[in-house]
Amino acid sequence: MENRDIIAIGASAGGLTALTRLFGAMPKGWAPTVFVVLHITPNATSVLPQLLERIGWLPAFHPVDGEPIRPSHIHVAPPDHHLLVHRDRVLVRRGPRENRTRPAVDPLFRSAGVAFGSRVVGVVLSGTLDDGTSGLRAIRRCGGIGVVQDPDDAEWPGMPQSAIDNGEADHVLPLAHMPALLYRLAAEPAPSGPPVPLDVATEARIAEQEFTAVSEDTNAVGKPTTLSCPECGGGLSEIHDGPVLRFRCHVGHAYSPDSMEAAQAEAMETALWVALRTHEERVELFQRLGDYARERGQDLIAANWDSQKQEARKNAELLRAVLSKPDVRNTSSQKKR
Known part of the structure; x- marks a missing residue:
């Protein structure tokens, strides 16, 4: 034995x-x-x-x-x-x-x-x-x-x-x-083990396949959701793994609860920084358009650009305030250290 x-x-x-x-x-x-x-x-x-x-x-x-x-x-x-x-x-x-x-x-x-x-x-x-x-x-x-x-x-x-x-x-x-x-x-002698669970064998096979599509395997072990994969953007299926709810996409990216939370937190922070950069560029754009209108005596048009500039500046300040909060990426890795 x-x-x-x-x-x-x-x-x-x-x-x-x-x-x-x-x-x-x-x-x-x-x-x-x-x-x-x-x-x-x-x-x-x-x-x-x-x-x-x-x-x-x-x-x-x-x-x-x-x-x-x-x-x-x-x-x-x-x-x-x-x-x-x-x-x-x-x-x-x-x-x-x-x-x-x-x-x-x-x-x-x-x-x-x-x-x-x-x-x-x-x-x-x-x-x-x-x-x-x-x-x-x-x-x-x-x-x-x-x-x-x-x-x-x-x-x-x-x-x-x-x-x-x-x-x-x-x-x-x-x-x-x-x-x-x-x-x-x-x-100790290894006892006779149970049959390999089908879902375990399927997920083990997914990891072996590298660049081969695994959508059928993913559907076999999980239930489709409306969530998207943080890495590739594909649809995620949820996998009920005992006490743990996990996620896997159709090309095979897999997420535990903590890693899914961390990935979404990172994606959210990235989106906020992109939004901040966009609003700051809009402030500069509206400033230039307002100045150009004033140079040509178009005061009403310039006032409209000034109003939009102020709105963009307020939005940029709001995004800075959100990004400055210590819990903007309050992931499980921070909570479990």
Whole structure:
């Protein structure tokens, strides 16, 4: 019988410190197969495998698309690519961003649950917002186990707290106690898991498809809404995922509640700045038109332009007042720090 020897780990802000502490305390001689997603800048040159390998626990590397899974290695998601598993192979895909990021934790967790079922232990470490919550639920629905860093022990508690609040944590503990737990879980035989839920398999497939249209898959897992995708403008479907309401568009962009809120807050702020710039340009335009009319003795026309200038100036001042408020982008990332 196989053991729980597949460890899938997700982290964001504060994640490098957490991974360093976790891997540095792992029992010597224990060599599970590990997959890691850490939110990183898309255009950065990643040295994360070198940093993790320097710790001295297991070899770490950025896999290439389609290569066989390497047992007893740490598979690290490269920048701007989702890290997925499919049967006995690794997929490295530039599929649609999920939760406004690529790589994202949820796609890795879903694919691991589909591929390995009850052998998977999903681990959520330090980070903001709520990436990993839905993926951890998928792992547990496939028979795996959810382990979450104690938010009080995390540099950024948002991701761990979200997993806990939504009931997806089988174990909550500080990093100092996590290696012993993971070692104990890995020594246990993996029980026979339930059939892979159809919606989990469908969403795992969406992440694999990169530039292929996925509207049929999206319709299969969600209900259409009148909301639009903050990234591409397409229609969003809502997905009832246990206690969480998530969203996915027809090309595959996916949003947790916190990431959807953050995306809309950012779009709103952008729209306000565009409106402010437009009103300031209108003030200048009406000033020029009024001056031109006065030079030609057209006082009534000039007065009309002056009135419109004053109205545009009032609107610009109102927009400045709104943009100056500290809560204009009061996102969940700010509330959950």
